[in-house]
Amino acid sequence: xxxxxxxxxxxxxxxxxxxxxxxxxxxxxxxxxxxxxxxxxxxxxxxxxxxxxxxxxxxxxxxxxxxxxxxxxxxxxxxxxxxxxxxxxxxxxxxxxxxxxxxxxxxxxxxxxxxxxxxxxxxxxxxxxxxxxxxxxxxxxxxxxxxxxxxxxxxxxxxxxxxxxxxxxxxxxxxxxxxxxxxxxxxxxxxxxxxxxxxxxxxxxxxxxxxxxxxxxxxxxxxxxxxxxxxxxxxxxxxxxxxxxxxxxxxxxxxxxxxx
Amino acid sequence: xxxxxxxxxxxxxxxxxxxxxxxxxxxxxxxxxxxxxxxxxxxxxxxxxxxxxxxxxxxxxxxxxxxxxxxxxxxxxxxxxxxxxxxxxxxxxxxxxxxxxxxxxxxxxxxxxxxxxxxxxxxxxxxxxxxxxxxxxxxxxxxxxxxxxxxxxxxxxxxxxxxxxxxxxxxxxxxxxxxxxxxxxxxxxxxxxxxxxxxxxxxxxxxxxxxxxxxxxxxxxxxxxxxxxxxxxxxxxxxxxxxxxxxxxxxxxxxxxxxxxx
Ligand SMILES: Nc1ncnc2c1ncn2[C@@H]1O[C@H](COP(=O)(O)OP(=O)(O)OP(=O)(O)O)[C@@H](O)[C@H]1O
Ligand SMILES: [Mg+2]
Numbered sequence: 462x463x464x465x466x467x468x469x470x471x472x473x474x475x476x477x478x479x480x481x482x483x484x485x486x487x488x489x490x491x492x493x494x495x496x497x498x499x500x501x502x503x504x505x506x507x508x509x510x511x512x513x514x515x516x517x518x519x520x521x522x523x524x525x526x527x528x529x530x531x532x533x534x535x536x537x538x539x540x541x542x543x544x545x546x547x548x549x550x551x552x553x554x555x556x557x558x559x560x561x562x563x564x565x566x567x568x569x570x571x572x573x574x575x576x577x578x579x580x581x582x583x584x585x586x587x588x589x590x591x592x593x594x595x596x597x598x599x600x601x602x603x604x605x606x607x608x609x610x611x612x613x614x615x616x617x618x619x620x621x622x623x624x625x626x627x628x629x630x631x632x633x634x635x636x637x638x639x640x641x642x643x644x645x646x647x648x649x650x651x652x653x654x655x656x657x658x659x660x661x662x663x664x665x666x667x668x669x670x671x672x673x674x675x676x677x678x679x680x681x682x683x684x685x686x687x688x689x690x691x692x693x694x695x696x697x698x699x700x701x702x703x704x705x706x707x708x709x710x711x712x713x714x715x716x717x718x719x720x721x
Numbered sequence: 722x723x724x725x726x727x728x729x730x731x732x733x734x735x736x737x738x739x740x741x742x743x744x745x746x747x748x749x750x751x752x753x754x755x756x757x758x759x760x761x762x763x764x765x766x767x768x769x770x771x772x773x774x775x776x777x778x779x780x781x782x783x784x785x786x787x788x789x790x791x792x793x794x795x796x797x798x799x800x801x802x803x804x805x806x807x808x809x810x811x812x813x814x815x816x817x818x819x820x821x822x823x824x825x826x827x828x829x830x831x832x833x834x835x836x837x838x839x840x841x842x843x844x845x846x847x848x849x850x851x852x853x854x855x856x857x858x859x860x861x862x863x864x865x866x867x868x869x870x871x872x873x874x875x876x877x878x879x880x881x882x883x884x885x886x887x888x889x890x891x892x893x894x895x896x897x898x899x900x901x902x903x904x905x906x907x908x909x910x911x912x913x914x915x916x917x918x919x920x921x922x923x924x925x926x927x928x929x930x931x932x933x934x935x936x937x938x939x940x941x942x943x944x945x946x947x948x949x950x951x952x953x954x955x956x957x958x959x960x961x962x963x964x965x966x967x968x969x970x971x972x973x974x975x976x977x978x979x980x981x982x983x
Binding site: 477582585586589590591593594595597598599600605702 | 737757775778780787804807808810811812814816819822831832835881885947959
C-alpha cells in the first residue's frame, strides 16, 4: 500500500517538475522573442553569429548533403528497379532532399555543432558571472546574447539548407550518372520538371523553425546552467539532445501542416 | 517619488533576507550608506557578503526586505527601470568576470560604448586612461583577458567598473590577489573616486589594512546579520568579541567556537 503511494507521488513529482520546466521554457522564449522584435538591435553581433553559424557550417552540411543525395540515388534505383521505376530516381531524390532530408539533416548536424557551442559559451559566461557583469554594465543579456543568436540562426539555416538541397541533388546526379549510368540530360530535366515551388518553400520554412529551435535550446540551457565546468557540460548535452528531439517533433508537425 | 534631501542615504538596506534551499544566508541585513561615503563590509568566508552586494544590484532577488537607492525602492524593479539604476553603478566582481570574447580594452570600454554610446576611438582612449589609473600599461590593451595574471585581471575589472565614472561603486575584494604595493595603489584609487568625485562606495574585503584605509564606516556581517557597524577609527575599541576576533585574526574566540559546534 505504502509503496503504491510512493510510486504515485514520484509520478506526481515528475509531472510537476515537467510542467515547471515547460513553463520556465515558455517564459524564456517569450522574453527572448520580445527582445528579438524590440530595438535596439545588435547588428554587428548578429552578423558575426550568422557567419559563425552559417558560413563555418558549410563544410559539414555540404558533406552530409552530397553523400545523402548519392546514397538516395542508389537506394531508390535498387528499390525502384523491383517495379520498373528506375526512371524516377531523379524525381524522388529531389523531392526527398528538398522537402525532408535537406532541412532535417542540416538541422541535426547544426544541433550538434551550433546548439552545443552556444550552450557552452553562454553557460561559461553564466558560471563565471560574465552575465551578471553584463547586467551591471546596463546591458540586457537577452538583448545582447540571446536575441542575436536567435535571429542569426533563424535567418541562416534556410540559406544553409538551400545550399544543402543543391549539393544533395548534385550528389544524386553524380551517383546516377557515374555509378548507375543514367542519362545526364534526362536526369536533370526530370529533376527540374517535377520540382514545385511549394517543395522548396516548405523545406525552407522548416529550416527557419529548426534554426530558431537550435539557437533557443543552446541559449536556454546555457543561460540556466549552474555550478562550474560540470554544469556547463550538462547544459551542452541537454542543448544538443533537446534541440534534436524538438527538430524531429516539429518536423512531423510542420510536414503534417503542409500536407493538409 | 520621495524627496531627495541631503540626508537621504544613497543606499538604504533594511530587513534583507535570502535563503538558498535550507541555507539561510541573509537573516535581516540593515545597512545605510550616506551619499559620498565609503562603507566596508567585513566578515568570514561564506557569511553572505557577496550575496548582499548582488541583492543590492538586483542580480539576486531577496526573499524579503527593502533596498532603497536614492530613497527609491529598487527591489522588484525590472527592465528599463533596473537599467536606469544600474547605469549609475559600477561593480568589480570577486573573480573579475571579464568578458573572455573581448580584448582587454574592449572590456574596459564596454560600459562607455554600450551604455553611453561612445564612438570606439574615444572609448579606447578613455579605456586606456582608466587602465593607466590601475597601473596597467597600454601594451596590454589588445590582449585577451585569459592571457593576464589573476591580479591583472582584477585590475582590468576595476578599470571596467570605474571607466564610466559611476555614482555608486561596489568592490568585491578589490585587493585580494594583489601585491602590497598594488593593494596600496588600489586603496588610494578607491579613496580618490569617493573623495574627489563624490562617488558612494561599498567594498567587501578581508584585508583589514585596506578596510581601515578606505572605510568611513565598517560593518561586520555574521550569521546573516550586521552585528557591528561604526566609524572605521573606532573599530579597535568596539568591544564586540566577534569583531575583535576577526580584526586581530585570532583563532580563538566566539567565531571559532561556532565553527567547531557546527
Ligand atoms: N547562487 C547561489 N546558489 C546557492 N547558494 C549560494 C549562491 N550564492 C551564494 N550561495 C551561498 O551563500 C553563502 C554566502 O555566499 P557569499 O558568496 O555571499 O559568501 P561571501 O561572504 O562573499 O564569502 P567569501 O568571502 O568567501 O567570498 C554561501 O554559503 C554560499 O554557498
Ligand atoms: Mg564573496
